[in-house]
Amino acid sequence: MKVVLRNLLLFLGLLASDWAFAEKIRIAIGTQDTTINCAAGGLLIRELQLLEKHLPHDGKYQNAEYDIQWHNFTSGAPLTNEMVAGKLDIGSMADFPGAFNIEAFRKAGKKSLFINVLSGSPAGSGNGVVVPKDSAVQSLAELKGKTISVPFASTAHGMLLRAVAQQGWNPEEDVNIITQAPEIAGSALLTHKVDAHADFVPFAELFPYRGFARKIYDGAQSNTPTFHGTLADADFAEKYPELVVAFLRAALEANQLLAAEPEKYSELIAKHTGIEAEVAYLFHGPLGVQTRDFTWKPEYRQAVKTAFETLKLLKRTSTDLDVEQYIDDRHLRTAFKQNGLDYDAKLKDYSPSPIANAVSGQPITDFKQAVQIWINGEPTVRNYASAVSAFAALNALQKAGKTARAVYLQDKLSGIKLLANDAWFVLEQNRLSAFLSKEQADAQADQQGGRVLDFAGAQTAFANPSALATAVR
Template identity: 65%
Template structure:
């Protein structure tokens, strides 16, 4: 009996000393660029695979907590309040995160990029569908809404200034969350709205708005990434690396099957899979990338400078805010070459055969894609005219497209075809453009004709 009592006591004492470690992660599910640092890790239970279980972590119980946000600012508030350990957001709110931590006498670290564009694509400005406005310069004297303190806010301030306009005097910028902006656009209650991934394209896809400006026109890099509270990273570096290994696996999975995981993201968020595919599919609007390319470091420095435009002075420095040691360790533990990926700027490649000819697609300037309702995979085409001609045939058979994609000839970004501008040349070749003025200029240069989506479909049929 005495031995049993001692054994029971030892078990109680062991249990009392067993550590429970919190892993509290803030996500932005509807900001689909953060999917590989949040939604996919959570839904596929990837973090549990990599959390350390040996050494000082032997016998540890992990209290994994997930909390979803619609933007970076409230996520930052909870990180600073020590309610979250890790969070994902864009470069500009990330800069605000670092500044907020310093103001509170703490430190956060930007530990990885998740997805971005060295050209700046991803943020955009839209106008109501029926608006006559076709360019940013036409917004002088008008009201533009934007989620304040977001990466789109930073883009808008820079883009307006680049037009020679004073953001404080020449336009009226008001704050508005995307869930409010959508109905406002539909009801023509606002003249323009600037937003981050994926809302410009989502509003386009839902037929309530038309994109007139893409961040690629500013050629200012932008990205989304993950941050960690500095003290947490110092105390539990192995857990931070485990999180990043889970992010790397999520990235690998969605690269291999973008349609499948776009469907999962739609199931969780309501963001249509066709819009997610625009970003995460081959030759996507942005590139998933976990390395700290010089352009992304510069983007962060620009975001810190942009804080000053909002009157938020800070001693935050990009060179000390970014810490790539954890992602480098995650690459090594996952058997990946960080330096090779750091030097690689390629988007997820398109390795496909033309849906009409069966021949491999080798020229990607004018490729197009159609994702039909009820089909698990995209149909790829070597030319826009081939895709549009086939679309007519498919629609005649009673089939319906859930997504139609083309690529801007100027900026090389993927577009949703129904809201794009087109030019048909003398040979019947179609080219796509984001901007109407670019399409008009190209039409004049090649002695072609500028067309809208319906006319481009008709031109493909006539051919």
């Protein structure tokens, strides 16, 4: 009799479970489309319908009907508000707003979890500070007493506070930090209403690309890890772990597509965001500004801890949290396994997205010397092993009537990817090295000898060697 009763209860439990999943299941996802390094965790999944591909339709989900909802935000703070209100189940944002998210959930008596990294930099690149194009300012040190705008509660806000502290400044007395969204900052820079603007992906690169700003500071100079990743409502993840895994499998597939054809998907990102494909490629192409790395490397765990420390500095929390309780890689490990990927191997891998052979067919071995040229009308980017060969080729291409959409090269000091028309160069004999700032280029020239050039000067140097005497110094 007991066996029959137990079996009956088991049957009723299974039946109740089936009934639950026979109903429509909402999967509400918050994205940041214009934060283009999040593309593999949002825009591409949505536009390529990759989540639908990976959602389960067997077992307890055999009768499930999915209601997939996508909501786009320009920053992490409003996305967090919707998550805490129960209107979103999953959302992507950076480490600093992610810490706000975790704290907001905690204050509401709930919990959110960081479930993966999407893109990041152990050194801190991806955030930056720009000044108006015609500003005399060449370094962060020259901004004392000036007005700097930044989106408050963003990862760029955290970077700016750390950078100010590294200068030995009091953020409330030595600089005037005001809140400003990136869509407002562009016009403020153009009209000189602010002396500088700090922002997250992609605005420290986008504004210079559009020609009205110059980047004078990159987050890599702070040597503080940063990333964008995805958070999930812990209750949703506990109730539907298979759906969280499906989302992560879709993100991993999107990441592989980006790696295989970065130009193609940079164009798709541009179509849906208005962020030029040339800027998207700066992040998603080989040797990009950040690596698309989903694994929870120690540096990214530390970034969450640093974010909470910054929250305490801002007096937004007084609680000491065990950050490890809010980072959950279980679903990610399952997604890696189901997609045939090795999580532990990737966890140990710090290599950037690899670059293909040069147009000459020779392998590129010194990544810091690599240069890429994206020619108008060509679907893929051309690779060169050195700035010397690239600039010679660029001059030849221009003489043949072709124009470059963008020229990319790597910063000699940090290795981060730069737009050539916003970089500075040091010509030493027949070797050309690129630098983010004139300050860095001047220091290199003083120490090693050589001549400092801007982009136009570098082009001229290889078109007409006798013109070197008139190059910028």
